[in-house]
Amino acid sequence: MPYGTDLKGPITVLHIEDDLALAVLVRKALARRGHETVHVTSGDEALRLIAGGGIDVVALDHTLTTETGMDILARVGPRGSRPPIVYVTGSMDARLAVDAMKRGADDYVIKDTSEEFFHLLIAALEQAYERWRLKSARVRDQQLIREARDRAEMLLKEVNHRVANSLGLVAAMVRMQAAAVTDPHARQALEETQGRISAVAGVHRHLYTSDNVGEVDIGSYLGHLVGELSASLSGSGALHMVKTDIASISIPTDKAVTLGVMVGELVTNAIKYAYPAGTTGEIRVRSEDRGDGRLRICVEDDGIGWDGTGAVQGTGIGSKVLHAMARNLDADVTYTRRNPGTFACIQFMIDLAAD
Helix, strand or coil: CCCCCCCCCCCEEEEECCCHHHHHHHHHHHHHCCCEEEEECCHHHHHHHHHHCCCCEEEEECECCCCEHHHHHHHHCCCCCCCCEEEEECCCCHHHHHHHHHCCCCEEEECCCCHHHHHHHHHHHHHHHHHHHHHHHHHHHHHHHHHHHHHHHHHHHHHHHHHHHHHHHHHHHHHHHHHHCCCHHHHHHHHHHHHHHHHHHHHHHHHCCCCCCCEEEHHHHHHHHHHHHHHHHHHHCCCCEEEEECCCCEEEHHHHHHHHHHHHHHHHHHHHHCCCCCCCCEEEEEEEEEECCEEEEEEEECCCCCCCCCCCCCCCHHHHHHHHHHHHHCCEEEEEECCCCEEEEEEEECCHHHC
């Protein structure tokens, strides 16, 4: 009769059996297959050998001189902490085999004196060992994958930390340069550049403090970004109240960078141009779940109003950046002129079910 498993090498079998004649026959049958057998007659001997290591699989007989195989199963420990066990019993009562499996045996064989018994026992031992080996290898592989992922995430957090610091330094230098120039147009261009740099730096700053380096919570990120923009532009005399109401939704990092730059442009425009010089007002940034995976981030004010047409104020670079980012995000940007104010929205697709 052919065996059921092609092993990569010999295995060491611990045979717990007090019938010495049968133990010799089992040892010879296993030796013909290339396997080594260690024979003991008691549970104490078996537990000592198992604890010492080097045992690949156990053949455990039910009826022993001073105890039963069930007693040994109760003492040998749970699956995963010891080698697999094939329970050997001369009883034809299936309930005994089921009980052994419930108590920790990995397989069972009905014992008799036929040649078929030895083939079945060896096949069960090989298959039990191979299943255990594959499971152990899978557990090790999964552990290695988790460790590699943890190392990669730690390194990525460090990279994001350094990128955020570097971008923060660049933004600070741009701010210093803006303070040093006297031309108002040049100062405005530098301030806008600083805002864009800060938008990108904010994502990296968020990533190195987050447990998920692949996604960004836009509620937290955009709230922080808008606060920074409002504070940085207050020096130019634009003392407006900026409020945020953005849902806690996670989106991929690359989309968050693009969205941050776009929201930064809309908020910057509202702070600078929504209200006449010398007046103050409110600017609101909020999110709207449109359903069907559509999300809108809107910036609204109560100022002079603009519908997105006609000549733009400033250098016009902001509008170009906004539309370039919209193409990257596959988003629609709309402007609605209200009485009073402007309602500007960025709408794009996102898998909200994953949040």
